[in-house]
Every structure is written in structure tokens, then in C-alpha cells.
Amino acid sequence: MALNLGKLSPLFCSLQDGTFWDTINNFDDDELKVFLPFLISSCFHNDASGDVFPELLARLCQFPEGNRILTLIRQNRTEFEEKFQTSHEGGFNIPFCKVDDITKLAMVIRFFNESSKDEFPAGFISDDEVPDAAMLLSLGYINYPHLLPFGKITLKSLSFPNGPQLLITMLMNSVELLNPVLNILMGLQVSEESSIGRQKGVLLTQLFELCPRIHLSILRDMASSKRDCLLAVRLAAQFLDDEAILNFILPLTWNKSTQLVQTLSKASSRSTLTILHDRLYKMASRIVEKNDKQPYLTLLQSLMTIQNNCSLKPSPEQLNILCSLICRVNVEDDAYLEFALASLLAILSLTSFPQNQLPVNRMDEMIVAFLKHLAIEITKEHRESLRITVIYVGVCLSGLRTDFLKTFLLNIFKTKITIPPRQVQLLRTTFFSSCLSECELATRCATLPVSVNLNSEFSGRSPIHSVHDLLCSGTFARFNVDLGPWLENQIMASSVPVHNVLSEVVERFAAESARAGRSGLRKKFIDDLFEGDILSETVLTARVVTLLYLLSYRSQMDQLAIGAVDNFFRDIYSSIPIRFLLSIVECRGTNYSSCRTSIMRLATDIFPYMLPTIDSVKIARAPGGGMSFPFTTDEYFGMLKRNEIGRILKVLDASLLSDLVKQLPFIVELFRKSLDKDVLLPNVDSVITLWSRLENVVPRMFWVSCLQNKEMSLADIYEYPTLLFRCDRRILSSPKHFSCFIRMLTFFSAASKNLLMRSVHTANCSLNEVERQERDVLSIAVDHTRGSLLIQLLIEVSDPKRMQDEQTPSALKRRRLVRKIACEYIHQLFIMDKNIMKLVLFQTFPLHMVPYLVEDVPSMFVARDFLQEMLSLPDIKRRIFGISLMIHVSKKYRITATCASTDLILDVLHTLLRFCEASINVKLFLKIVPTLAEINSVFPQLSSDVTHLLMRVYSLAANRMALNPLVVECQSQEKQLMALIKNSLADQVNVAPAV
Numbered sequence: 004m005a006l007n008l009g010k011l012s013p014l015f016c017s018l019q020d021g022t023f024w025d026t027i028n029n030f031d032d033d034e035l036k037v038f039l040p041f042l043i044s045s046c047f048h049n050d051a052s053g054d055v056f057p058e059l060l061a062r063l064c065q066f067p068e069g070n071r072i073l074t075l076i077r078q079n080r081t082e083f084e085e086k087f088q089t090s091h092e093g094g095f096n097i098p099f100c101k102v103d104d105i106t107k108l109a110m111v112i113r114f115f116n117e118s119s120k121d122e123f124p125a126g127f128i129s130d131d132e133v134p135d136a137a138m139l140l141s142l143g144y145i146n147y148p149h150l151l152p153f154g155k156i157t158l159k160s161l162s163f164p165n166g167p168q169l170l171i172t173m174l175m176n177s178v179e180l181l182n183p184v185l186n187i188l189m190g191l192q193v194s195e196e197s198s199i200g201r202q203k204g205v206l207l208t209q210l211f212e213l214c215p216r217i218h219l220s221i222l223r224d225m226a227s228s229k230r231d232c233l234l235a236v237r238l239a240a241q242f243l244d245d246e247a248i249l250n251f252i253l254p255l256t257w258n259k260s261t262q263l264v265q266t267l268s269k270a271s272s273r274s275t276l277t278i279l280h281d282r283l284y285k286m287a288s289r290i291v292e293k294n295d296k297q298p299y300l301t302l303l304q305s306l307m308t309i310q311n312n313c314s315l316k317p318s319p320e321q322l323n324i325l326c327s328l329i330c331r332v333n334v335e336d337d338a339y340l341e342f343a344l345a346s347l348l349a350i351l352s353l354t355s356f357p358q359n360q361l362p363v364n365r366m367d368e369m370i371v372a373f374l375k376h377l378a379i380e381i382t383k384e385h386r387e388s389l390r391i392t393v394i395y396v397g398v399c400l401s402g403l404r405t406d407f408l409k410t411f412l413l414n415i416f417k418t419k420i421t422i423p424p425r426q427v428q429l430l431r432t433t434f435f436s437s438c439l440s441e442c443e444l445a446t447r448c449a450t451l452p453v454s455v456n457l458n459s460e461f462s463g464r465s466p467i468h469s470v471h472d473l474l475c476s477g478t479f480a481r482f483n484v485d486l487g488p489w490l491e492n493q494i495m496a497s498s499v500p501v502h503n504v505l506s507e508v509v510e511r512f513a514a515e516s517a518r519a520g521r522s523g524l525r526k527k528f529i530d531d532l533f534e535g536d537i538l539s540e541t542v543l544t545a546r547v548v549t550l551l552y553l554l555s556y557r558s559q560m561d562q563l564a565i566g567a568v569d570n571f572f573r574d575i576y577s578s579i580p581i582r583f584l585l586s587i588v589e590c591r592g593t594n595y596s597s598c599r600t601s602i603m604r605l606a607t608d609i610f611p612y613m614l615p616t617i618d619s620v621k622i623a624r625a626p627g628g629g630m631s632f633p634f635t636t637d638e639y640f641g642m643l644k645r646n647e648i649g650r651i652l653k654v655l656d657a658s659l660l661s662d663l664v665k666q667l668p669f670i671v672e673l674f675r676k677s678l679d680k681d682v683l684l685p686n687v688d689s690v691i692t693l694w695s696r697l698e699n700v701v702p703r704m705f706w707v708s709c710l711q712n713k714e715m716s717l718a719d720i721y722e723y724p725t726l727l728f729r730c731d732r733r734i735l736s737s738p739k740h741f742s743c744f745i746r747m748l749t750f751f752s753a754a755s756k757n758l759l760m761r762s763v764h765t766a767n768c769s770l771n772e773v774e775r776q777e778r779d780v781l782s783i784a785v786d787h788t789r790g791s792l793l794i795q796l797l798i799e800v801s802d803p804k805r806m807q808d809e810q811t812p813s814a815l816k817r818r819r820l821v822r823k824i825a826c827e828y829i830h831q832l833f834i835m836d837k838n839i840m841k842l843v844l845f846q847t848f849p850l851h852m853v854p855y856l857v858e859d860v861p862s863m864f865v866a867r868d869f870l871q872e873m874l875s876l877p878d879i880k881r882r883i884f885g886i887s888l889m890i891h892v893s894k895k896y897r898i899t900a901t902c903a904s905t906d907l908i909l910d911v912l913h914t915l916l917r918f919c920e921a922s923i924n925v926k927l928f929l930k931i932v933p934t935l936a937e938i939n940s941v942f943p944q945l946s947s948d949v950t951h952l953l954m955r956v957y958s959l960a961a962n963r964m965a966l967n968p969l970v971v972e973c974q975s976q977e978k979q980l981m982a983l984i985k986n987s988l989a990d991q992v993n994v995a996p997a998v
Contacts, residue, residue, distance in 0.1 A: 137172035586623035826859035
């Protein structure tokens with residue numbers, strides 16, 4: 004007779020948790036009957052030590068089996084064991100039903116005894132005798148545990164048909180053996196199709212029915228085993244309730260790499276998978292019929308994971324149930340609705356009606372109704388997460404981004420799902436016709452919430468990904484949707500490290516806004532962003548990203564030939580700290596790695612004169628501390644009028660850099676005040692240091708504050724940098740102040756050249772090839788002309804005669820230092836463009852400045868390349884200049900190349916002396932004789948040629964004197980020339996030549 008294990012389960016569990024003796028009266032006799040061996044043994048042993056359970060023992064003895072059990076317990080154990088060890092009679096071959104109880108007990112023990120060699124027929128215990136044998140086995144283990152090892156009992160119980168019932172009865176009377184027996188069963192590696200495997204399944208089924216609390220722990224262990232995972236699924240489908248089976252199945256089927264999924268995917272496991280499938284769909288059917296508002300997300304996840312990972316196609320009826328479960332419109336849970344939308348995308352058979360056709364069946368109608376429901380739900384404020392997901396799906400479908408949809412589904416289902424391109428097109432049509440149109444999609448996307456603290460460490464989907472995709476597809480521009488307000492909020496909500504998608508969105512939006520003729524970001528937003536503390540870390544990231552926008556916008560405007568400076572941000576570029584922000588990007592490369600390349604590339608193209616310097620990077624890396632200004636600007640100007648410069652500088656040196664930027668006009672006035680003669684040199688040095696610090700942070704803002712002449716605008720200086728020489732003349736005579744002037748001049752010269760080249764490039768877009776080449780030539784000529792003019796002005800500044808300096812040692816020293824600074828800048832211009840040097844040399848400059856420039860401009864050595872061309876000109880002034888320049892170059896660089904150039908000069912002079920008019924030669928040699936005389940000391944090997952040349956010139960002058968007796972000798976050029984030659988030859992005789 005089979006046991007009703009479900010009825011016996013409460014009693015067994017009470018024995019496990021120790022509450023049986025307190026609740027024994029709650030159980031009837033039918034329940035206690037199976038546990039008689041344990042109960043009577045407990046009462047008997049306790050009775051031997053005292054009257055503990057007399058009433059219980061009296062109750063148990065009323066059972067027919069009670070006296071038998073009591074008799075077996077009371078027998079002499081020693082005699083029974085001796086008889087068991089020494090008995091070899093053939094009585095064990097007598098049928099089990101025809102022997103007495105003692106013999107039956109011995110037969111059962113001998114059968115399960117580990118050392119027994121007796122072989123019993125498979126059916127020596129008939130079905131009717133199983134309860135009796137089970138009672139004896141339980142009693143034998145309680146009284147003779149050393150003769151019945153539980154491991155051997157477990158294994159032998161699996162070898163014959165009635166074994167599981169015997170073992171179950173024994174376990175009910177020996178509850179402590181439950182876990183050891185389960186461990187043996189879990190470690191038993193046998194095939195499920197074998198006889199032992201089938202018995203194992205029967206035994207586990209009975210154990211689960213008897214003790215429900217072991218379900219989940221045992222099933223999880225079985226599910227991880229290749230041999231037992233299918234059995235675990237069947238047991239779970241049979242014994243677990245709805246919630247428990249979902250919690251059990253979902254983690255095991257969520258990933259294709261789990262043992263259960265790999266086993267269920269095989270054809271041999273189809274029957275087990277069908278059992279599980281039917282169980283889940285029955286649950287879904289009940290939910291659909293009740294129209295339950297609960298999400299039951301776990302159920303849908305389980306169905307979808309089995310659908311995706313186990314490749315079991317649902318029947319049409321099941322597919323209808325699944326569609327009804329997915330498309331419930333009475334569920335308020337965002338997570339469920341998002342998963343339901345992903346499920347519609349993943350199950351191809353749900354959305355397969357032809358393109359541009361109405362739904363053809365009930366499932367299609369449910370899908371359309373569900374999509375319309377989503378369109379309504381995402382308009383509600385509390386549906387933020389759902390709105391982001393729906394719009395992201397719409398964006399993927401809008402651009403037919405199959406790869407993005409696969410990634411989206413992979414993140415949802417944790418498994419790769421393939422969607423054919425045709426299916427994506429069908430999904431796109433369904434979505435746009437039933438949920439959102441493309442215009443609505445773009446409009447909703449522009450109102451999405453921003454991602455707070457968005458940075459490169461942010462993982463997963465966010466609204467910015469949807470915005471990026473729609474920007475790439477041109478949807479915002481096509482439907483004229485303004486993305487500016489959303490991007491402004493996202494820029495302010497971003498943090499470092501800057502997200503790479505944010506950088507791409509900013510660049511694309513800037514290009515799109517420029518093409519549409521809009522500003523994109525509002526000018527007021529940019530003005531407010533850059534207002535306030537220049538060092539504020541709070542808005543630093545937003546400022547850097549906005550700088551990227553402005554640079555991208557400017558670049559696109561130039562490419563479209565709209566103009567070198569756009570109308571929307573014309574004034575902003577001169578009011579933002581571009582160099583400081585570029586320095587921040589440079590020294591904090593990790594934080595701005597995603598946008599650093601674009602920012603530096605665009606800045607190099609548009610504002611090369613704003614690129615970071617070594618000092619600006621140092622300031623950006625460590626801006627330093629300080630205190631806030633204790634005085635107002637008016638108070639500072641008052642102190643300046645009282646000539647309290649020392650006090651002012653002491654405060655300014657200890658002030659914050661951001662406060663110094665706010666006082667730019669005052670610092671400019673302080674710079675002008677430092678030009679006065681009564682200002683002490685230490686104070687002048689402090690002012691120059693302060694000036695240099697600010698020009699490395701905000702150079703353009705700083706120098707715009709220096710414009711005194713209101714008639715001269717910043718645009719004028721960009722076009723003609725030489726207008727800067729209209730400054731206070733004292734600056735051109737003070738070496739320390741002149742170094743600041745040169746840096747300003749360098750900045751605006753580079754800016755002027757850049758603007759010229761960019762304007763030419765912009766204009767060339769609409770010209771043909773010939774016109775483009777002519778325009779390029781003209782632009783280069785204009786650039787060279789500006790450069791030569793700048794150098795000529797610097798030469799004038801270096802000339803003490805031109806500057807009308809006092810002939811005092813201090814004045815001459817100051818001019819010498821100014822000339823050295825100017826020559827350093829001239830040298831930089833020459834090495835950047837050799838043609839500027841050529842133009843300056845052909846323009847010439849005062850002869851008395853030639854030695855100074857040759858000495859202080861190292862690149863003047865290259866002038867020898869233009870010597871022959873200068874000497875071939877008919878202009879005697881340029882010939883004189885070229886000879887003088889080459890002689891001084893040769894004096895500085897006494898090498899073979901300059902010697903050859905000097906020899907060329909002598910050959911040319913011989914030729915001129917032979918073929919040119921005598922009057923021209925007299926004028927020429929009158930200027931160059933002193934210079935020619937110096938050749939003897941520089942290159943002694945040429946002294947004979949020089950002497951011969953001078954003698955020819957002397958003869959020429961003497962002959963002209965003889966032919967023209969009317970000339971007054973003292974005023975004659977010929978007489979002066981003869982005197983110069985005599986003096987030069989005399990010096991050559993008296994001074995020993997250098998070897």
C-alpha cells in the first residue's frame with residue numbers, strides 16, 4: 004500500500020524542527036502508525052531510564068503492530084546478534100511471509116548488511132509485505148545501526164522496485180539521515196534512463212513530497228549537474244508553486260552558458276522542456292483570463308528566456324497567450340512595459356504582418372493597441388524611464404540601426420538575438436504608424452531628462468545616445484526641432500571625464516546649427532556660463548564643452564563661406580578665456596581625453612595664436628591661492644593717484660587669479676604708471692610679472708583693455724598689427740615694457756595672418772582654379788608686406804638716431820637691450836619665412852643699422868643667398884647696401900661660404916668698374932671703400948685683389964680730376980675718394996694682416 008506522503012509531511016517536518024513532542028496531540032493514529040518504530044523506541048528507552056512517556060507508550064501499544072515492535076525491541080540484543088552472526092541455516096530461502104518476526108528482521112538486516120554475501124531473489128518481498136519490511140528495516144536501523152550502514156541501505160534501495168518505499172519509511176523513523184541520504188543521491192552519477200536512475204527519480208519525488216522545505220536547495224544543486232538538470236526541471240514543475248518555479252527557472256535560463264540551457268537545447272530533452280513550457284503557459288493563461296493588473300515580470304522573463312535560449316517554438320495558442328500577456332494595457336510598472344516592448348521586438352512572429360497593411364488578426368490588433376498605449380504613457384511625468392526606453396527604440400528603428408537594436412536586446416535578455424533587416428523595416432513601419440511619428444519622436448527626444456553627472460564612466464543607455472543617433476540621421480534638422488535647450492542642460496549636468504558621445508553630439512549640433520543659420524546654444528547661456536570666477540571648478544567642464552561647441556560652430560561657418568566671424572558669437576570669442584581653457588585641456592588630458600583632440604585641432608586651425616604656452620600650462624596646473632580683493636576698483640585708482648604703488652602691488656601679488664582678471668583695466672593703468680621715471684625698479688619688475696601672468700591666461704581680454712584710442716578697434720588691429728606702434732613711446736624705450744609689447748605684437752601678428760589665410764580660404768570656395776591661384780599669390784604678397792613693414796618698424800625702434808635718444812650711457816644701454824629684444828623677434832620671423840627676409844633686404848634699411856642686425860639676428864647669414872640678385876640691380880643704393888651687408892656677414896662668419904661670396908663681390912666690382920659710367924662708380928666706391936678695406940683683416944687671401952681694385956679706383960678718380968680742371972678740389976667727390984683709398988692702403992701697410 005502506497006504511503007500518503009503529503010499527509011505525513013507535517014509530522015515529518017515537526018520531527019525535523021523538534022516541535023513534534025509539543026504538537027503530538029495534533030496528529031491522528033493513521034499519521035502516527037508509520038512512525039511507530041521511532042516513537043516506541045523513544046518511549047521504551049526513556050522508560051528504561053524513568054517514567055517519561057507512559058501515556059504515549061500506552062497509546063502506541065494499542066496499535067496492532069505496537070506489541071510486535073515492543074517485543075522486537077525487548078529481545079536480547081546480544082543473543083540476536085550472535086544468532087545473526089552464526090546462523091547459516093537455509094531458512095532465509097523460506098518465503099518472507101512464512102517466518103517469524105525475529106527471522107524477518109534478520110533477513111532484512113542480512114539483505115542490507117554491507118558484509119552479507121547472500122543473494123536474495125528480486126521479489127523476495129512482495130508488494131503486500133513492503134509495509135512490514137519497511138517497519139522492520141526502520142526498527143533494525145534504530146536498534147542495530149552498526150549492522151545497517153545507511154550508505155549501503157541507500158544504494159541497495161535503488162536496486163529493486165520496492166526499495167524507495169523501504170528507504171522512505173526508514174527515513175521517517177530516522178530523520179537525521181535525510182541530509183546524508185540526499186548527499187549520496189546527489190553524488191550518484193547515473194543515467195536517468197537506467198533502472199537506478201529511474202529509482203533515484205522516484206525516491207527524490209517521494210522525498211520532495213515528504214519534505215517540501217528541501218525543494219529549492221536540492222533543485223539548484225541538481226540543475227548544475229549535467230545528469231540531473233532535466234530531472235530537476237521535472238521535479239520543479241511538479242512540486243514548486245508559481246512564484247517558486249519562476250524564481251528557480253529564471254536564473255538558470257537567463258544565460259545560454261548555464262548547464263540547464265545547454266541541456267534543454269538538445270532534442271533529447273524536448274519532453275522535459277515541454278513540461279516546463281506547459282506549466283509556464285498555464286500560469287500565463289490564468290493571468291490573462293483574470294486580467295490581472297500585477298506585472299508578473301518574472302513570468303514574462305522566464306517565457307522569453309526559454310523562447311530565446313532553448314529554441315522551442317510556441318504553438319499558435321501559446322503564442323496568442325504570450326501576446327496577450329505582453330500587450331496588457333492595465334499594467335502600471337515601467338520595468339514590465341519596457342521588457343514587454345523588447346519582447347515584441349525579439350519575437351519575430353508577433354510583428355510579421357506585411358508593410359503598409361492593417362493588422363490581420365487579433366494578435367496584431369493587440370500589438371497596435373499596446374503601442375498606442377505606450378505613446379500615451381510616455382507623456383506622463385512619472386514615466387521617465389519608460390519614455391527614455393521607448394524613444395531609444397524609436398531612434399534605432401528610425402535609422403534602421405540593427406546593430407543598436409541587437410545591443411539593446413542583448414542588454415535586456417542577456418543573449419544575442421538576430422533581427423533580419425526586413426523585420427526591422429516592418430517594426431519601423433509598425434512603430435511609426437501606431438506609436439510615434441518621426442516628428443513626434445524628435446520632439447519628445449528634445450524634451451528627455453538629462454543625465455546628471457554624465458561622464459565616460461557612465462554605462463548603459465541614456466538620453467544622449469538617442470539624441471546622438473537622431474543628430475546623425477538629420478531628424479532634428481528635417482523637422483526643425485530645436486535641441487539647444489536640452490543640450491544646454493546636459494552640458495551643465497556633465498562632469499569629468501567627459502563622455503565621448505557628448506563630445507560628438509556637441510560637434511554635430513554645432514555643424515547642424517551653422518548650416519541652418521541658427522545659433523544653436525543661446526548667446527545668453529554662453530554669457531552667463533563665462534561670467535564670474537574664471538577658475539571656478541563648478542562650471543569648468545561646461546565651459547570646456549561649450550568651447551568645443553564654439554570652435555566647431557566657427558569652423559563650420561568658415562567651411563560654408565558664411566564669414567570669418569559669425570554674427571551670433573562675434574563678441575563672445577574675445578571675452579572668453581580661450582588660452583586658459585586650452586591649457587586646462589592640455590594639463591588635464593585624462594578628464595578631457597574624449598574631446599581633447601577635437602578642441603586642439605580646431606583651436607590650432609582657428610586660433611593658433613591662442614594655443615597654450617609653457618607658462619599658461621603651469622598656471623592651469625597650479626593656479627595658486629590668494630585672498631579676495633579687500634578694496635574696490637575706485638579705491639585702487641585712488642591709491643594709484645596717491646602714488647602708493649608699493650602697497651597696491653603687495654595686495655595684488657597676494658590676490659586670487661580670478662580677482663586679477665576682474666581688475667584688468669586697473670592693471671593696464673598700473674602698467675602705464677610704471678613707465679614713469681620715479682617708479683622704483685622692484686615695483687616695475689612686479690608690474691611686469693603681473694602682466695606676464697595675466698597675458699598667459701586671458702591675452703585677448705587683457706590686451707583689449709589696453710586700447711586707449713577709441714578710434715582704433717580690435718578689428719583694426721587684427722587687420723593692421725602695426726597700429727600697435729601707436730602706443731606710448733616710453734614703452735619702446737623701456738626694455739622690460741618692450742618685451743611685453745613684443746608678446747602683444749606677436750599675438751596680433753599671428754592672429755592677422757590667420758584671419759587673412761582663413762578669409763582667402765573661405766573666398767576660394769566660390770572661385771575657379773585660376774582665380775584661386777591669383778588670390779593665393781595676392782594673399783601671400785599681403786602677408787609678406789605686413790611682415791616687412793613690421794620688421795622695418797622694429798628696426799626703427801632699434802635705431803637710437805631715429806628714436807632721438809639722449810647720448811647718455813643709460814639711454815644707450817636701454818636702446819641696446821630694446822634692439823636685442825627686437826632682433827630676437829625679427830630672427831623668428833626670418834626663420835619662419837625666408838621670403839620676408841628677402842623683401843626686407845631689397846627694401847633696405849639704414850646702413851648704420853646693418854652691423855647691429857647682423858650681430859643680433861643669427862638668420863642674417865642666409866642673406867648671402869640673395870647677394871648676386873642684389874648686386875645685379877641697377878639701383879646703386881641697393882648695391883651699396885648689399886655689399887655692406889655681405890661684408891659684415893663675412894666679418895661675423897669667417898667660413899668658406901662667406902669667403903666665396905666676398906670674392907663674388909670683388910668680381911662684380913671689377914666688372915662695374917669696367918663697364919659702368921665713371922660718375923656712378925665714384926658714387927659707389929665713395930660709400931664702400933671703408934667696407935672693402937675691412938676685407939683684408941677678414942680674409943687676408945683676398946688682400947691683393949682688394950688692393951688691386953682700390954688702385955684701379957684711385958686711377959679712375961685721378962683721371963677724372965685731370966679731365967675736369969674746373970672742379971674745386973676740396974669739394975670734389977673724386978678727391979674724397981682718393982683720400983679714402985690712400986688712408987685705407989696706408990692702414991693696410993701699417994696693420995699686420997690676420998693669418
